[in-house]
Amino acid sequence: MLVVLGFLMIATFMGLIMSKRLTPLLALIIVPTVFGLFTGAGLGLGDMVMDSVKDMSSTAALLMFAIIYFGLMIDVGLFDKLVNLIVRATGHDPAKVVVGTMILTALVSLDGDGSTTYIVVTAAMLPVYQRLGLSPVVLTCVAGLTNGALNIVPWGGPTARASAALKVEATDIFLPMLPSLGAGLVVIFVFAVLLGRSERRRLAVADPARWGAGATVGAGSGTAGAAGGSGSPAPVSMGLTDTALDPNRESLRPQLFWFNLVLTVAIMVLLVVDVVPLPYLFMVGSAVALVVNFPRMTDQAKMLVSHSSSIIAVVSMVMAAAVLTGILSGTGMVDAMSQWLVDVIPSSMGPYMAVLTGLISIPATFFMSNDAFYFGVLPVLTETGAHYGIPAVDMARASITGQPVHMQSPLVPAILLLVSLAGVQLGDHHKKVLWRALVVSLVMLVVGVLVGAVAIG
Structure with missing residues (x-):
């Protein structure tokens, strides 16, 4: 029953x-x-x-403060240069952007933490998708596939659990599976190329003037995103990274770029080293980022409220x-x-x-x-x-x-x-x-x- x-x-x-x-x-x-x-x-x-809620509480805390932290970093402009670099490197080609999504996800996934991977990849890539009018479902598909395949690394959850449950070494499980992992990544690469080409064709039909033969696109042109791969663009969703599309936003802090970069790198290093519980790490990081970038209490409250819907x-x-x-x-x-x-x-x-x-x-x-x-x-x-x-x-x-x-x-x-x-x-x-x-x-x-x-x- x-x-x-x-x-x-x-x-x-x-x-x-x-x-x-x-x-x-x-x-x-x-x-x-x-x-x-x-x-x-x-x-x-x-x-x-309620027992299950208690088990989930640390995860909820991690996600809450990670959203606050990376939301602030997006607001102050930390990822703007990265976004422009990716757009220049991909040449505004949808196929290259989608493949770039896979490569970035693969690199960040090596930390073994899916939540952090998705936050970083979304923060970097979603503004590119929005600027070029690509479907965000393609982003989630490619990122989800890539992170799923790399979730088998020895320090990831399933391999560690299998090792503990069966009392075998995690490296003995993982190393012989490297050819399998490589084959899986090749398949995902093919999917990424096909999805990118499909998006290129869809955009050419939806907007021939912009995507037709010989058309060029500027890094900041266009803010419409396609919600699900249909023939016509849909309004951009109001998500975490919308503010990255506005180069004149009030929250920009170019004078604090290097401080924010060092702070973010330090958090990423501590995350990989795993010496501090991740929820607490992002709590402290969010507090420091708020105080330094927005010294006035009214501005701090305003920034927190701006991310409340995502949280x-x-x-x-x-x-x-x-x-x-x-x-x-x-x-x-x-x-x-x-x-x-x-x-x-x-x-x-x-x-x-x-x-x-x-x-x-x-x-x-x-x-x-x-x-x-x-x-x-x-x-x-x-x-x-x-x-x-x-x-x-x-x-x-x-x-x-x-x-x-x-x-x-x-x-x-x-x-x-x-x-x-x-x-x-x-x-x-x-x-x-x-x-x-x-x-x-x-x-x-x-x-x-x-x-x-x-x-x-």
Whole structure:
């Protein structure tokens, strides 16, 4: 019963947001609550949700103050030079801009933190998309795919969890999977090129005078963005980086450029070194940035208010996601779903347990947290594989191939941050990214098998 309710709940949630019958925020609250009542949990749902909210509180704090900090840096003009540099380097070519998005995301993703990656990439690239009229859904698609593939680095979440759950070295899991990672990035590069060319064609049809043969575009010309890849431009979304489009804004602080740059680099270094909790790091960074750039209290309050809509959108989404995760876990639906996955696998498929684990990881990590999969499902699958002589480390390698799909899940706070900053509907993002993420995951798994990193018994 719990298995049926669990999968039906996820299907209902996805159907509602992709059909745009409910906003993700409302769906995250209403759908789990209704299905949780059917489990007989009753008033106990409240405690489940509050326990999950406590677990999410540090993430919410991180996102809140990271938005404030990078929002301030955008307001004062720190990223303006970077935006102009990227526009000059890409030659105002949509295809090059999209490929540049992938390259920048890949570099920043090496820090292993999705939220920080998306904040930096969105801050740098969204103004370029807006100036050239590119669809922000393309940005979220390429950034989501790239970060999802690189989420398997040893210091990232899934590899560390697989290492801890199966008691194998993280480097032993990751290094043999480098060919798989390389193949996945090649596929993403191809997707980026194709998406960029598609945007170029769409813009040429929408505005032949600007994008037709021989047309040239200035770095600051045009402020219309395309919301979803349709034939005509839509108004630019009011997101975190809108102010970067105005070179004459009052908040610019060119005289403090080097101070802001040094402060940002210092925060990034501390973030990578991981000596200070990230929420506290961004709290202090935001406070210092506000005091130095805006000494007057009235200006400080004004800057905070200017980013309140972005903060509310992201933090409320994280808190709402706690309802879904709390009820999934607290009612036992996650445990029942994971056990069902193990039970339905016939014994004749035993020698292929590693490959099956990779295939299972694709939908399983989308519908449940990495913690639930790697600490709940993977050990059971690995124990089954051991009966057929499949090493635990091979099972671990196969299990991380589902990360390109996992990172698009509404249970991942980072993806909620990405779509919120870019002003994109989660359903629109899923329509463009999910099938591509599935292709990347399957390619990584197949290459893992071909190079011998994922064993077949």
